[in-house]
Amino acid sequence: MAETDVKILGTRSSPFVMRSQIALKIKSVDYEFLEENLVKKSILLLQSNPVHKKVPVLIHGDKLICESLVIIQYIDETWSSGPSILPSDLYDRAVARFWANYIDQTWFPSLFALLFTKGEEAKGKAIKQLLAGMELFEDAFKKCSKGKAFFGGDSIGYIDITLGCFLAWIRVSEKFNGLAILDTEKTPYLVSWAEKFCADSTVKEVMPEVDKLAEFAIKLEAHMNASASN
């Protein structure tokens, strides 16, 4: 199948969309990026993901794949001759899936709350959970990396992609709230990992600039507040 049969439906600011792009770049698969407008969703998006109506959607020929973690696994299994994204050891694979699930179900909601919730108490609770998560990731990194640069070892793997896609948003949160989420004293391994991740050739081009993302975050918050009061 021709590699230009691969398209990603997404937005440049979405960390979940970034995951799909990084995965395809790891496999050296060319793809077309179809920019979506989430305020006015396209018919293509509504038809491709009728259940959730969310990005990313991976379009591969006539196949539609939704949910960013499902997409990464599909990419890993479809282009199996490229570098592996999920660990080959089955136990390590279960651990990687566990952390991806924790990141999305438990940790990300606290990042979202910190960015977009109002009120000192709510923000305080979000910060506490966020920082607790960072300590867990620091510990997980030491175990998973086995002394190498990434959670996945010598090269970027499943946990790297799942967590790393949030780095620009983490920087935005740090900027808005005057706190260190990646802390050279408390999470030195993660600080070093973050630098290497962002510098990687598969990530560099798709990681948004922090200043531009901060501007976008302000607009998004205004839009969310306007929608909430309507």
Next chain:
Amino acid sequence: MSTDKVILLDFWVSPFSLRPKIALAEKSVEFEIKEEADLLGNKSDLLLQSNPIYGKVPVLIHKGKPICESTIIVSYIDETWPTPALLPPCAYGKSTARFWADYIDKKLFDAGSKIWMAKGEEAIKVAKKEFIEILKVLEGVLGEKDYCSGESFGFLDIITISLASWFYAFEQYGDFKIEDECPKFSAWMKRCFQRESVAKFVPEPTKVYEFVGMLRKMYGIE
């Protein structure tokens, strides 16, 4: 020294613990169940050490190493003991199954739980409506197939039927029958409940209903 022993940390009524039990039975893998005596009040040291982040069952311990989160455990079981396969062989088939497992994990049990946690007729009505809408979506996934996974019982059926072990309780508290609302889904449930790997481990519906009654008292709902 770790052996190949398979241990499952379990709680008898947990619909999530049911998933690895069914999966292991499908693979004819022998395993030891270590039942939590008092999951709600006093978790065992083994559980807290094996699952320090959530402190929840199920936990699969294989060769001395713990694996947590029921859907992840079922994937691990399928990959470690490849036959009979629970997931389809192709990447696209796998992605479809994983997509729906994710949908079910995010929506189904919480929606059902809202029914028995609801206070007042109006709240129960709203909860029931949401739950039935989700079942109708799953009926669409089932289509004309015998199983969610296709011609044979597989990954998606295991993920779903385990939660269905609580549906009798939901029906009682919501005063409805799934058979009336979603007959195809109900027929699929009956088919799965008759399967040996499911029938062996699924708790008695009336006992689950009593357990939910106890939870309602605990939460001050009744």
